[in-house]
Amino acid sequence: MRVAFLGATKGMGRALARQMAERGDTICLLGRNIVDLERSAADLSVRGATDSVGSVACDLENPETFASAIEAAREALGGLDAVVVTAGVFATQEELEADPALAERLLRINFSNTVMFCEAAKKALLEEGGGALCVFSSVAGERGRKPVILYGAAKAGLTRYLEGLDHKHRADGLRVVTVKPGFVKTSMTAGLDPPPFAGEPDAVAQRVLGAIDRGAPVVYAPAPWRLIMAVIRALPRAIMRRINF
């Protein structure tokens, strides 16, 4: 598989890219910090025992870079079978309420810019005759919840966009995979208290890779979160107002 990967340097993206490299996929890394990208590219090439992992500058804050970065990746890979997006930013509800500029930036990066990146990726994949577009959304987008109001709103929008994309283009060979991670122990969540069913990045990556291969439209990871969120979605507002989940 030839993969353009935005966000492979850290956390779940790093774990997923490693599993891809170890099974022999070719990966072109997209990201903002080229020095960091090259360190991850070195890691992936030793793991995959290959030397053909490229890196291309692409900043999720700067939509002008999207189309050209995907084009550069496609050229470096000699085609394109999958695009993976794990990049995004996180901040707690308190931090976002205290800093409107931060809130605006988070909403822009996690929603509109991610969507615009997917638009460019979709175009490239359709030109290739189809492929997988795997995007990390979040369980935070499933229900309006007190601790993740703004972050969850951006992820909810992203989830709906990806759902629509799947409905429209599945017949064209585009397999849109929406990943909804629950709490996963990564550098992003370091310092937060892990709840029950907190997952490890490697286990999440394994589930996601299976979903990409099968073309499953939605994957919860770790698995128990599918059930947890089914319960949360069914709770009446009167209860949601009382609990702090």
Added chain:
Amino acid sequence: MSADANLSRGLGRSYGDASLPPDDRPDVLNTTFADRILSLDDDTGLFRAESGLALSELNRLLMPRGYFSPVSPGTKFVTLGGMVAADVHGKNQHRDGNFGDHVTALKMRVADGRVLECSPERHPDLFRATIGGMGLTGHILEVEFGMRRIPSQWIWQESRRIHNIDEFQDALEDAAPEWPYTMGWIDCLARGKHMGRGILMTGRWAEADQAPSGAPKRGFQPRLRFDWPEWVISGLTIRMFNELYYRKQWRRQSSGIVSHESFYYPLDAIGSWNRMYGRRGFTQYQCVLPREAGRSSARRVLDVLTTRGGASFLCVIKDFGRESSGILSFPRPGITLALDIAVRDDTQELVDALNEQVLQEGGRVYLAKDSFTRREHFEAMEGPRLDEFRAVRDRWDPDHRFRSAQSVRLLGD
């Protein structure tokens, strides 16, 4: 991130308090997210990675390709940074020295915030103080060392019954030139003429045509989910375990092919095995007795343990071949004993008594295992080596920004 923290911590497998912060500065840097491989030269085996890379991951990735770390401790759940900071040794210490002997360069963040490269040629003082320096010279960011080529992932192992401590030391000495890997388990409860009886284990990498094809399979991995009550590890159960373990080697000698995991990391097979010792846990007491102290020194140290009624669940014996380049590195030519002791009310007195004996023998203790040694004992054991370490530390970190619970206890920070 490394700019703010005052201590790095990897996988936390040092048995003592080296990776715990001092009371007044609770923040510790978790290095395990910094785990990227940066290069592997397929011609020379020269390898470089971020310091949070775990040995388990390195083994998983590179053993199938015929590479193994030149030195491996008895657990694979250690990071490269931890292997440098403790300057770990393994079953091949008598032949290949410590891990630090194979390190060619380190990238560090030192106290004034600079990120720099050190090696035997560049900033050699910092390099030598960092190897075995228990994290007190700065954050280790990257580690470069030479990987070894191995013919298979399997070990040809021979084990032999040994009748007492003197025979054990002879057997280790005889095995040293012949076997790259040697170590022994001893029944530390046996007294009198049986004192130090046990099993000598020796091994070498199996050649590809001796070994089963493919890699060792991963079996069921049990895991302890809760702390066992303290009566489980009592004098009686330890006696039973030691007796059974000794009887297990019912033949005078046996040999065969075993997986490297069961040879190197027998305890890793049980997740959280430390919970067996109960809520207060256990401490390991590991000392080295110099060759000059003579054969009988090991007997004298074991005497201190047995006459005080101390019981060690596991007791390991190993000969050391040479001193490492690290200023405070543990090994020196002689014999090392490692005792696993459940923490009970009298543990401090037991460790004090053992330390006094080790001091008389001219030996020292391994900081990676230690959480009970008193400052005066440590200073007496280390002498001029400690002065040299302090001088380098003062040069690079005059305010002693890098501190740990261990450095507060042993260096008076």
